[in-house]
Amino acid sequence: MLDETTPASGAMEGGGAYNRHAKLQAGGAFFALPLFEAAAAQITLDGAHPVVIADYGSSQGKNSLAPIRAAIHTLRSRIGPGRAIIVYHTDLPVNDFRSLFGVVENDPETYSQNDPGVFPCAIGRSFYQAILPHEHVDLAWCSYAAQWISEMPRVPLDHIWHSCMTGAARDAIERQAAQDWEAFLTLRSRELRPGGRLVVAIPGGRDDDGSSGFERIMNLAYEVLADMVAEGAVTADERGRMALGVLARRRRDLLAPFQDGDTYCNLKVERCETCEHRDSAWSDYERDGNLEALVDKHAGFYRSTFVPTLAESLRLAHDEETRRKFSDRLEHGLRQRLTAAPEPMNSLVETIMFAKLGPG
Numbered sequence: 001m002l003d004e005t006t007p008a009s010g011a012m013e014g015g016g017a018y019n020r021h022a023k024l025q026a027g028g029a030f031f032a033l034p035l036f037e038a039a040a041a042q043i044t045l046d047g048a049h050p051v052v053i054a055d056y057g058s059s060q061g062k063n064s065l066a067p068i069r070a071a072i073h074t075l076r077s078r079i080g081p082g083r084a085i086i087v088y089h090t091d092l093p094v095n096d097f098r099s100l101f102g103v104v105e106n107d108p109e110t111y112s113q114n115d116p117g118v119f120p121c122a123i124g125r126s127f128y129q130a131i132l133p134h135e136h137v138d139l140a141w142c143s144y145a146a147q148w149i150s151e152m153p154r155v156p157l158d159h160i161w162h163s164c165m166t167g168a169a170r171d172a173i174e175r176q177a178a179q180d181w182e183a184f185l186t187l188r189s190r191e192l193r194p195g196g197r198l199v200v201a202i203p204g205g206r207d208d209d210g211s212s213g214f215e216r217i218m219n220l221a222y223e224v225l226a227d228m229v230a231e232g233a234v235t236a237d238e239r240g241r242m243a244l245g246v247l248a249r250r251r252r253d254l255l256a257p258f259q260d261g262d263t264y265c266n267l268k269v270e271r272c273e274t275c276e277h278r279d280s281a282w283s284d285y286e287r288d289g290n291l292e293a294l295v296d297k298h299a300g301f302y303r304s305t306f307v308p309t310l311a312e313s314l315r316l317a318h319d320e321e322t323r324r325k326f327s328d329r330l331e332h333g334l335r336q337r338l339t340a341a342p343e344p345m346n347s348l349v350e351t352i353m354f355a356k357l358g359p360g
């Protein structure tokens with residue numbers, strides 16, 4: 001049974017680790033780039049106020065550089081060099097904002113170096129709350145973040161990953177996710193100016209069983225956790241609390257709030273596409289046969305994205321050394337299994353563009 005303190009998400013691995021290992025997410029977000037460029041070309045740009053871009057769930061910022069750069073490029077062609085552009089990167093308060101500021105300031109691919117009219121800033125607050133003032137945002141981006149739910153339902157969970165769970169646990173997460181998606185859209189709609197746009201990229205779930213392509217690596221991690229219980233590295237109680245508050249959303253889940261009409265909270269769906277996201281790490285492996293590099297990429301992705309949330313359920317979660325040992329042991333077991341039986345990690349990406357219609 002989960003207690004009240006089990007979080008749905010505990011940020012990504014710090015010290016810039018997420019930035020170094022989140023190639024899969026970068027590849028998925030790439031499918032939404034044309035939508036974000038189209039959004040930048042279409043938003044209403046009345047008045048002379050600074051143009052506001054919001055990046056919801058930015059993590060450590062590396063994967064935000066390309067979309068924000070592309071949007072600024074399009075905006076500059078419309079507004080010229082003089083008008084200010086403010087970029088808000090937002091994430092949970094526990095996010096590694098230090099790495100984010102470093103990347104935004106110094107990365108060779110940053111959007112902020114050659115344009116003195118661009119002003120980046122960051123906010124540490126959940127996107128299941130209001131983050132920015134009413135009708136303040138012109139252009140919003142949210143990539144690989146809105147699959148994290150706001151809280152774990154307090155029911156016994158029989159796996160760490162939603163689509164590997166059964167019965168009541170699975171249903172409870174789906175209910176929470178549906179409620180969260182409506183809350184997310186309602187909040188973002190309030191923050192958008194009329195004529196603004198929101199673009200979302202999110203891992204997709206298959207129509208029939210909701211599977212996402214991550215089931216195999218989740219099952220391997222679950223096996224390693226069982227080994228860790230057997231050897232006393234974690235207790236059965238700790239492992240029983242471990243779960244990831246993530247739901248790969250099916251297209252029909254994403255469109256559910258719009259079922260009763262064209263719009264929801266003054267948002268209209270302008271584009272919605274499902275894309276097959278082939279595992280580029282696997283393509284590299286097919287080309288060069290480098291198994292070690294493949295395992296590095298898969299294990300690095302898993303550790304930097306998911307292990308910190310699992311570690312939140314350790315009794316000594318606040319102790320850095322305990323978290324490090326746990327992460328090292330889990331990664332080690334995963335590497336062994338991934339090396340013994342390598343497989344591709346193909347997944348789906350849903351990309352959506354919303355337009356904010358009237359005020360509200």
Ligand SMILES: C[S@@+](CC[C@H](N)C(=O)[O-])C[C@H]1O[C@@H](n2cnc3c(N)ncnc32)[C@H](O)[C@@H]1O
Nearest residue numbers: 011025057059063091092126127143144145148
């Ligand atoms: C997989 S990362 C994606 C980061 C980046 N957008 C990308 O495309 O690589 C997911 C991010 O969502 C953030 N996140 C999860 N739940 C959140 C919430 N309720 N509010 C704000 N950010 C959240 C996590 O902290 C994490 O940084």
